[in-house]
Amino acid sequence: MNEQRKGVTRREALALLGGGAALLMAGTAGRPAPVYGQPAYGQPGQLIRNIPATGEGLPAVGLGTAVTFDVGNDPAKRAPLPEVVRQFVAAGGRLIDTAPSYGASEEIIGEIVRSQGLRGKVFLSTKVGASNMAEGLEQLNTSVRLLGEGIDLIEVHNLKDWKNQLARLREWKAAGRIRYLGVTHYTERSLDAMIRVVGQEQLDFIQINYSVREREADAKLLPLCRERGVAVLVNRPFARAGLFRAVRAKPLPAWAAEFDCASWAQFFLKFIVSNPAVTCALPATSNPKHVLDNMGAGLGRQPDAAQRKRMAEYFDAI
Numbered sequence: 091m092n093e094q095r096k097g098v099t100r101r102e103a104l105a106l107l108g109g110g111a112a113l114l115m116a117g118t119a120g121r122p123a124p125v126y127g128q129p130a131y132g133q134p135g136q137l138i139r140n141i142p143a144t145g146e147g148l149p150a151v152g153l154g155t156a157v158t159f160d161v162g163n164d165p166a167k168r169a170p171l172p173e174v175v176r177q178f179v180a181a182g183g184r185l186i187d188t189a190p191s192y193g194a195s196e197e198i199i200g201e202i203v204r205s206q207g208l209r210g211k212v213f214l215s216t217k218v219g220a221s222n223m224a225e226g227l228e229q230l231n232t233s234v235r236l237l238g239e240g241i242d243l244i245e246v247h248n249l250k251d252w253k254n255q256l257a258r259l260r261e262w263k264a265a266g267r268i269r270y271l272g273v274t275h276y277t278e279r280s281l282d283a284m285i286r287v288v289g290q291e292q293l294d295f296i297q298i299n300y301s302v303r304e305r306e307a308d309a310k311l312l313p314l315c316r317e318r319g320v321a322v323l324v325n326r327p328f329a330r331a332g333l334f335r336a337v338r339a340k341p342l343p344a345w346a347a348e349f350d351c352a353s354w355a356q357f358f359l360k361f362i363v364s365n366p367a368v369t370c371a372l373p374a375t376s377n378p379k380h381v382l383d384n385m386g387a388g389l390g391r392q393p394d395a396a397q398r399k400r401m402a403e404y405f406d407a408i
C-alpha cells in the first residue's frame with residue numbers, strides 16, 4: 091500500500107480534533123514535534139502537509155502571484171484572475187502567496203477574496219520587504235488594509251533588514267495580528283544565509299527556490315528545516331517558466347504515469363511536493379486551465395525517492 095494512503099496518525103487525529111493546543115501538549119520545549127511524511131487525503135483528495143509549528147494541514151500545491159497578478163489596472167489582464175482563484179479553491183487549494191512588491195497583486199487578491207467570500211477559507215501569505223522599521227510598518231499596514239486583519243503568514247522578503255523586521259513580526263504574532271512568521275529568498279546563492287537564519291531563529295516558515303533544476307537545498311537547508319520543525323514554501327517551482335522552455339518539444343517520459351503525472355507542470359510540481367521536507371509549492375499562473383493542471387500535482391500517487399532521483403537525472407540529461 092502506498093505510504094501516503096495510510097490512515098491518520100494519532101498526532102494527526104489530535105491535530106484534527108484539538109488543533110494546535112493538543113500538539114503543544116504533545117511536543118517538547120513548548121513546541122510540538124515536527125509532523126512529516128504522513129499527508130492526509132481529504133476532499134477533494136489533495137495532498138496535505140502539516141505545518142510543523144502547529145500541525146495545521148495545508149494542501150501542498152498553493153498559488154503564487156508575483157508577475158501573474160501584477161497587472162496594474164489593465165482590465166483584460168485582470169479579467170481571468172478571479173477565475174484563477176475560483177478554480178484554485180474549487181480544486182482544493184488554500185495557500186495564496188503575495189507581497190507588497192508585486193504591484194497590484196495584494197490589492198487584487200484582497201478584492202477577489204472579499205468578493206468570493208474566501209476570507210478564513212484561504213491561507214493568505216504576504217511579506218515585508220523594507221530597509222527600515224518605518225517603511226516596514228507602512229508596508230504591513232497597507233497589507234492589512236488590502237488583505238484584511240489576521241493575515242495568516244508574513245515573511246521577511248529576501249532577508250531584507252531581517253533582524254529588525256522579524257522582531258516586529260514576532261510582536262505582531264504575539265499580539266495575535268498574524269498567525270505565522272518567516273523569511274524568504276529566491277536564489278541558490280542565498281542558501282548559506284538562510285541556513286544561518288534557520289539555525290539561529292525560531293521560525294514557523296521559510297520560503298525558498300527549489301525545483302528539479304535547482305536542487306541545492308537538498309544538501310543542508312531542507313534537512314535542517316525538518317530537524318528544526320520549519321515549514322517550507324517553494325517559490326519559482328517552474329523557474330519562472332524556464333523549465334517549460336527547457337523541455338519544449340520533449341515528450342513526458344512514459345514512466346511518469348507510474349506516479350499519476352499527466353503533464354510537464356505536474357512532473358515539476360510532483361518532484362517538489364513529494365519531498366517530505368516541503369510544505370507547499372507556489373506555482374504562479376494567470377490561466378485558469380493551468381491552475382487545474384497544477385492542482386493535479388497534488389492528486390494521486392507521488393514519486394518515491396528512487397523515482398525522484400530518476401526525474402532529476404532525466405531532466406539533467408535534457
Ligand SMILES: NC(=O)c1ccc[n+]([C@@H]2O[C@H](COP(=O)([O-])OP(=O)(O)OC[C@H]3O[C@@H](n4cnc5c(N)ncnc54)[C@H](OP(=O)(O)O)[C@@H]3O)[C@@H](O)[C@H]2O)c1
Pocket residue numbers: 153154155156157158187188247248274275276297324325326327328329330331334355372373374375376377379380381383384
Ligand atoms: N523572494 C521571494 O519571496 C519570491 C521570489 C520569487 C517568487 N516568489 C513566489 O513564488 C511564486 C512563483 O514563482 P514565479 O512567479 O517566479 O514563477 P513560476 O511559478 O516558477 O512560473 C510561473 C510561470 O509558469 C507559467 N505556468 C504556470 N502554470 C503553468 C502550466 N500548468 N503550464 C504551462 N505554463 C504554466 C506561468 O504562465 P501562465 O500565466 O501562462 O500560466 C508563468 O509564466 C511567485 O508568484 C511568488 O508568489 C517569491
